[in-house]
Structures are given as structure tokens and as C-alpha cells.
Amino acid sequence: MTRKLLLAMGLLLYAALVESADLMELIASKPELSQVDNIIKSDEVLSSLLKSKSYMAFLPNDKALSAYQGVKDSTLISYHLSNLPYLVQDMPDELNTDLVGNPRVYVSKVPSGQPSITGWEHLHVYINDAKVIDANHRAISSRGMKQVLHIVDRVITPTVPRGVDFSQIDLMYLNPDAQKLIEKPRYYGLEGPLSISEFEGRVNALNLHDVYNITGKNTFFIPVDTGINTMQGKTVIDKQVIHGHVVPGKVLFTRTVKDSRDEYESLAFTDNLKVFISMENVSSSDNEDQYYVKSRTIASDVAHMKGTALARIVKGNIPIKNGVAHLIDRPLMLVATNVLAILQRTAQLSMFYDLIKNHNADLKNMMIVAKSLTVFAPSNEAFKKVNKRQLEQIQMNTEKISRLLRLHIVERILTTDELMDRNREPNLQVPTLNKGQNLYFAINFMDTESPVVTVEGAGVTGTLTTANVIARNGAVHIVDRLLGIPSQTVYEKLATDPILSATFNLSQQEGWNEKLKNRDERFTLFVPTNDAWADIRRTMPSAYKKLFMGLFAYHVRNILERHMIANSAFTLEDLLSLTTNATVSGKNIQQHRLNMTRGKVYFQARVTQSFGDSADENDTLIVVDMVKDGNTTGQTSSEYYTDWNGVRAKVIRPDLKCVNGVVHVIDKVMMMNRDVTVSGSAVPAASGLASLVATFFTVAFARALHH
Structure with a gap:
């Protein structure tokens, strides 16, 4: 039993x-x-x-x-x-x-x-x-x-009049619906910072009380006065905006909403205007619960912009006769502030806002007056993922903290709609306020309703957890990583970057990539993109199939180790130093030579066909072409290549720094058809054992027949 x-x-x-x-x-x-x-x-x-x-x-x-x-x-x-x-x-x-x-x-x-x-x-x-x-x-x-x-585990609090003689009031206020709640908020203690009279005034002026006495189980979001009084012109709260604060047919208490990706149609969901509502718990484990509500307008009209509005729930879970009400600190659907104010008023962005406020007054002022900005704002949880001491050292250096902050800002409005429209562009990138530094984007359409958008800055990849929070002068996207400060191992980088997923999946065979988790080791990896592997699938279908079917781990290891330098983490600057015969400080490199995990690497500038002094096909040449305006010159550009046996791959994203190495993304796989064979010494270990056993029994059987 x-x-x-x-x-x-x-x-x-x-x-x-x-x-x-x-x-x-x-x-x-x-x-x-x-x-x-x-x-x-x-x-x-x-x-x-x-x-x-x-x-x-x-x-x-x-x-x-x-x-x-x-x-x-x-x-x-x-x-x-x-x-x-x-x-x-x-x-x-x-x-x-x-x-x-x-x-x-x-x-x-x-x-x-x-x-x-x-x-x-x-x-x-x-x-x-x-x-x-x-x-x-x-x-x-x-x-x-x-x-x-x-x-x-909690007291269930009823919504009943307080300090009121029950015999002196209408019985309908003993069990109020949403309409009665906004008509007599003082009965229920909704006054002072919880006053909702301004919103009730707009509901009354537009004669929309019927929205709040709908029967059934519904969820109502009601802005408090302080969130409305800061707006320029209360008339922007029109009928559609009021409808956008109501989720019909669903009772959403804060603790019952488990996934912020769950979206619900609001009453403002018509042929021309479509507004979704979602809720999110942004509390960390050591803080009191803190919930936000988001309106996401995916189809707009003349008066209402597409985008996301974010509001904090200041008093939640007010049970009423026709559902539940939540008081929020600002209206949904509206664009009523600048990007800096969004950072300032959004509690989950307080650490990023404090960095700007305390370390870069010029940037702070710019975010108020600029006409067109996009901020990729790391959440407080993102800050907890980075090395605290490293961040403190950056804050002590004015130039470094300025570059870190400016890496998160694009000097124009950039929405996810535009990114999705441009998704077919190879190596989709946008310049930041840091001259010469770009943000790179990838979009995963596995969830067609809400594609996952990732952004990479200075080698750190983050996911947009809340996108398109629209302001008067731009947009804010909340990101789950602080860009520019590595917090991931090489293993984690490959596992989380969507454009490197094919290489990561391949590297899992027989646990080859387990070594990349070691924070005490150092690696340099030239990693082919998913498109690079797609090209192999097109041009070498048989080899591709063998590699990805999981039975040819020996060949996979050979190819991956051709792309890896163990025991050293070389940035692009290091590689450039090597190509000009300069010594890389502390790395004891002699001339151009460096051993790969499999084969050798030669670093040279303006060389396109030299393979060193060895005929070994594992020897690899890293070529840095000094190209400007399409002509070979003595000036450095941003185009760099690897070259192995005539397979020339462009470095499309250099210097993705990790805590235990550097990743350089390339657009081709350094391999040939003959890399995947099932003969000679290239036989995989499992197949070799099977062949050995088969040979033993064949010989034994032949001898038995002979005798």
C-alpha cells in the first residue's frame, strides 16, 4: 500500500x-x-x-x-x-x-x-x-x-458603507454594483488619495453610468483623482477610454491572474478600435505584492493611439455586486506624459530612473524635452541579475555610466510594429545614442498573438516584457536585462539568444556545451546564426540531416570546436591587435598564431586566401578586411570576416561579452560536405563500438565455419 x-x-x-x-x-x-x-x-x-x-x-x-x-x-x-x-x-x-x-x-x-x-x-x-x-x-x-x-490565508473584506447609519441609506448601497461604488465612493472609504470623483465626473458628463451597472461578473479599473489632475485636458477621457477600463464577463482578482501574457478584451473592442487588458505582478520576493494593469491598443482610430498604457493598482480587489473593482494611479489608453515621467512613475523601473537622476542630469533633461525617443528600460529585477560590484564600479566612472545609460536609448520612436515590419531584414539593428553602438533585434513568432521580441546591446540579450508604453515624446519598452553588463555564461547566451538557437541545439549533443557553463573558464566562440544553418540545410541537405539527427555527435564536436578558442576570451579589439602583429596585453600571443580547440587560427589583416604553413584542413584563418566604401584601404571599417578553406563568413555581431568569454556571431558555418562522413577515424564513438562488435562476431563466425 x-x-x-x-x-x-x-x-x-x-x-x-x-x-x-x-x-x-x-x-x-x-x-x-x-x-x-x-x-x-x-x-x-x-x-x-x-x-x-x-x-x-x-x-x-x-x-x-x-x-x-x-x-x-x-x-x-x-x-x-x-x-x-x-x-x-x-x-x-x-x-x-x-x-x-x-x-x-x-x-x-x-x-x-x-x-x-x-x-x-x-x-x-x-x-x-x-x-x-x-x-x-x-x-x-x-x-x-x-x-x-x-x-x-487572507481576510476577505466586504464592500460595505462605513460610518453610515444603514437605516438612513438605500438598501442597494449595502451590496453595491460598480455604478453605486462610483456614485457614493465616500460610503466605502474612497476619499483623499483614493478619491475617484474626477473619473466619476467624466462618466456622468458622458452619461455612461450604464457601463457600470452591467450585470454578471466583470472587472472595472477606476483611476484616482491624482492620476487625472496631472493630465492636460480631461476631455481626452472619452467614451472609448471609459470602455477601455472595463473587462466584461471576467472577474479578475490580482492573485488569480497567473500569467501577464493572458489578455482580455475590454469593452473598447469594436471593428475600428481594439483594446486588450492584462495584469501583472511585478513584486520581488522580498517586497509587498505590487500589481500593474496594462491596456494594449492594437487597432486605433483618429483619437486613440496604438500602444500600451501602464497603471499601478493602488487599491485592488474591491468586491461588488457585478464583479470586482481596482483603483489605479492613472488612466489607461492615454498618452499623457513624457518618457522620463514614465520611468519615474513606474515602480518596477525605479532603479533605472535613479541611475539617470543621480548620474546624468543632461540625459535626464533631454528625456523631458526631446521630441522623439525610445527607451529600453531594464526592470528592477534586471538589475538583480548583474554583478553588483561591477555595476558600482561603472557608476564611479562618469564616461562609463553615461555610455551604459545611452546604450538603452534610441533617438527616435521605435515600436514593435516597426520591428515586425522590418523583421525580414538580415541582422536587424538600430543605432543608439552611443555613436557606433547598435541595438540588435530578433522576433520569435511562435506565439502569433503576441510575438516575443528580444533586444541585444553590447552582447547582452533581453526580452521585452512590456512593449510600447507610449509617451508624448516617445516610447518605453520594459526589458528583463540590463544591457551592456554581462551576467550570462556563454552557455546561457547561446540558450537565450533566438538567432543562435540552432547552434545551441546542436551543441547539446552528448553534453558538449556543458563546459560553457563553467564561470572559471574562458572561451571565444564564432557562432553561426540560424540563417547560416538554414543555408547548410539548403546546400548540404544530407550533411545537415546527419548533424541534426543526433547520431553524429563526433562530427558535430569537430565542427563546433573549429569555431572555438578555449582558455581565452578575445574581443574584436584583441583580434585586430593580433592581425597587426601587436601583442595583446597579458595573453602572450606570438605573431599571428593561436590554436583553436580543433586546428589552428591565423590572424592577419588584408589577407583573403592564405592558410598558413600547414595543409591541415582544420587550420583556420581569421581575416580582417580593411574596407571603406567598397574599396580596400588602410582604414578600419565595421566589416570583419573569418575564412576557413575558402568558406568566408562575415562577423555580423562582434563582442557579445559573457561572464566567461566572448561570442562573435557569423553568417556562415565553417564546414564542408566531407566533414560529415561515416568512415575511417570520423566514425562516431557509438557507431565505432557497434562496428567493433559486429567485426568481432563476423571474424568469430568465419573462424567457426573454417574449422
Whole structure:
């Protein structure tokens, strides 16, 4: 009998035993519910009901109640009770509670990926924004009616009038829908920094109250006054913008939204205007939860721009009769500020903003007055991925910190729409504010709804996690890496750069690339792009098939090691020094010669056909052509090549620096058809063993016949 089965049987036996107790006795038996137990016992009516009637209780534990700042009384506990005793896995998606007016709670179920031992562990179950952490404790009332207890990790807060005589107000305000909430926000404590009167004024002026009394389960985002008062002209909040703050037919509590890529159609989704809404938790593990909402306008009209607007949820999870409301710090869909203000007001970009503010006043001013900028802004989480000491050293050098910051900025508006339009361009790149430094882009269309866009700057590749946050003078894209400071190994670089995925997949055969994880080693790799391998597939289909089928690891290793220099990390500047017979400081290189992992490398300038003094086909020549305006000159340009046996590959992205080496991206694979053979010493180890065994048995069988 398995351990899981024994555990399940034990739990079922325990459940059978406790069903002889009523709900009050069951609660009293739980040490983690001592505070709830005391509250209930102080109310004789509630205690009596829980002993005699059918109830389902979903009660907060002591830790949750201790963290709760509101009034802790029997009224609060009534919002955690329903007269229908459901097991947690059988709960419907909404329940009426025992609180006055019977306000609803909403149930969300998310797969947990765990096995179901007692019937519910395969689910994460949320009641409003509280997670069920213990479930299905059964009891039976004194009248023989079923009762069930569940334990949650947060207090579920009802939306009820505060400081108001209930007898003096309309009963509909006891269980408000979104319309009642924005009509009488002070009833519910929404005043001061949480005041929403400005937005309600626009709703009233446009006669759009019907948007907020739609029935069913919906999600409403309501901007607070401070986010609207900073705008130039409140009339930009028109009917379509108000519709863009509502997600119909979906109740989205912050904790129930697990993937920021999940987007929902807003009410502003028509033939001409299409606006999606998504939510994202941007909290780090050591901070309080912090959530943002994004509107993404993918089809625009004359009055509304395409792009993303980002707002922070300042008060979330307000349950209402027709769903849930969240207060946000600025309106969605609108372009109402400059790029610097976006950095300043977006908490997840605070570290990047502080770098600009503290180290480059000129750049800060430029971002306010410039007419056209695009900023690739690393998130706070991106900063945590880099070496802290290295970043501190850069900050101490005015020139270095300036170059680091300017690497993230393009002096024009660049949206992902343009990048996707230009995706067919080979080596798609855009110049930065640093003269001579470009950003390189790649787009993965595996998800056709929302393609993944990556950006590379000074060898560091990041993914755009939030794109096209539009400002009056440009755009901001949030990136998950700080460009310019390597934090990845060569292995990680190959694994995450989408244009190098073919080489990475090939390098996994027999664990060849495991060595590239070693942070104490140094490597220089000339890495062919996916397009380079596609060219091999076209021109050498048989060789390509053999390499990628996984049975020719020996040949794969030979080819990859022809592209690698072990024990040294050579930048392009180092290679140029070698070609001019200069000594590379500290590397003890003699003349032009350097051993590859397989074969030799010769570095020379303006040489295109010399292969050194050896006829070995593994000898490789790195050629640096000094080209300007198409003519051979004595001046350096940005075009550099490798040359192996007449296979000439252009270095299209040099100096991708990693913590344990340097990667140079090339546009061709240094190989020939004869590299992939199944004869002689080129036989793979596995095939060689099989051949040896076959030969042994053949010889043995022949001798047996002979005798």
C-alpha cells in the first residue's frame, strides 16, 4: 500500500470522526483559528447558528487576522459564511454570503500541477483574493445538517458603507454594483488619495453610468483623482477610454491572474478600435505584492493611439455586486506624459530612473524635452541579475555610466510594429545614442498573438516584457536585462539568444556545451546564426540531416570546436591587435598564431586566401578586411570576416561579452560536405563500438565455419 493511499485513508477516517462534531466544535479544535473562534463566541446568535444550521465557512487563520487592519467582528465573519456546504472542489464560481444584503464572493480555480490526494489538491482555489490553504473539514449540525470548514490565508473584506447609519441609506448601497461604488465612493472609504470623483465626473458628463451597472461578473479599473489632475485636458477621457477600463464577463482578482501574457478584451473592442487588458505582478520576493494593469491598443482610430498604457493598482480587489473593482494611479489608453515621467512613475523601473537622476542630469533633461525617443528600460529585477560590484564600479566612472545609460536609448520612436515590419531584414539593428553602438533585434513568432521580441546591446540579450508604453515624446519598452553588463555564461547566451538557437541545439549533443557553463573558464566562440544553418540545410541537405539527427555527435564536436578558442576570451579589439602583429596585453600571443580547440587560427589583416604553413584542413584563418566604401584601404571599417578553406563568413555581431568569454556571431558555418562522413577515424564513438562488435562476431563466425 502506497504512502499516498495511506495518507488519503487517514484523512478520510479523520473526516468521518469529526463529522460527529458541529462547526463550532470543529473551529475550536483548530489552533490556527483561535482568533476567529473568540470573535464567534462573543456573538451568541452567530454561535447558535453555526451549531444548528447548514453552513460552509471559509475562515482566515490567525496570521491573516493579525495582518488585517480593519474591524474584526461578527459582521466581518458573516462575509466568510455561506449556507450551502460545498466541498472546495465542487464550489460554483460565485456564492452568496451570510452578511446583511447577501453580497457575493467569487471563486477562482487554477490548476496547481499537484496530485489530488483527497480530491482538491490539484487546484489552487481562491475566494475573492484569499487562497484556500486547508479544505474539506466536515462537520454536522445539532439538527443533523451538513457543514464544511475551509481555511484561507487572507481576510476577505466586504464592500460595505462605513460610518453610515444603514437605516438612513438605500438598501442597494449595502451590496453595491460598480455604478453605486462610483456614485457614493465616500460610503466605502474612497476619499483623499483614493478619491475617484474626477473619473466619476467624466462618466456622468458622458452619461455612461450604464457601463457600470452591467450585470454578471466583470472587472472595472477606476483611476484616482491624482492620476487625472496631472493630465492636460480631461476631455481626452472619452467614451472609448471609459470602455477601455472595463473587462466584461471576467472577474479578475490580482492573485488569480497567473500569467501577464493572458489578455482580455475590454469593452473598447469594436471593428475600428481594439483594446486588450492584462495584469501583472511585478513584486520581488522580498517586497509587498505590487500589481500593474496594462491596456494594449492594437487597432486605433483618429483619437486613440496604438500602444500600451501602464497603471499601478493602488487599491485592488474591491468586491461588488457585478464583479470586482481596482483603483489605479492613472488612466489607461492615454498618452499623457513624457518618457522620463514614465520611468519615474513606474515602480518596477525605479532603479533605472535613479541611475539617470543621480548620474546624468543632461540625459535626464533631454528625456523631458526631446521630441522623439525610445527607451529600453531594464526592470528592477534586471538589475538583480548583474554583478553588483561591477555595476558600482561603472557608476564611479562618469564616461562609463553615461555610455551604459545611452546604450538603452534610441533617438527616435521605435515600436514593435516597426520591428515586425522590418523583421525580414538580415541582422536587424538600430543605432543608439552611443555613436557606433547598435541595438540588435530578433522576433520569435511562435506565439502569433503576441510575438516575443528580444533586444541585444553590447552582447547582452533581453526580452521585452512590456512593449510600447507610449509617451508624448516617445516610447518605453520594459526589458528583463540590463544591457551592456554581462551576467550570462556563454552557455546561457547561446540558450537565450533566438538567432543562435540552432547552434545551441546542436551543441547539446552528448553534453558538449556543458563546459560553457563553467564561470572559471574562458572561451571565444564564432557562432553561426540560424540563417547560416538554414543555408547548410539548403546546400548540404544530407550533411545537415546527419548533424541534426543526433547520431553524429563526433562530427558535430569537430565542427563546433573549429569555431572555438578555449582558455581565452578575445574581443574584436584583441583580434585586430593580433592581425597587426601587436601583442595583446597579458595573453602572450606570438605573431599571428593561436590554436583553436580543433586546428589552428591565423590572424592577419588584408589577407583573403592564405592558410598558413600547414595543409591541415582544420587550420583556420581569421581575416580582417580593411574596407571603406567598397574599396580596400588602410582604414578600419565595421566589416570583419573569418575564412576557413575558402568558406568566408562575415562577423555580423562582434563582442557579445559573457561572464566567461566572448561570442562573435557569423553568417556562415565553417564546414564542408566531407566533414560529415561515416568512415575511417570520423566514425562516431557509438557507431565505432557497434562496428567493433559486429567485426568481432563476423571474424568469430568465419573462424567457426573454417574449422
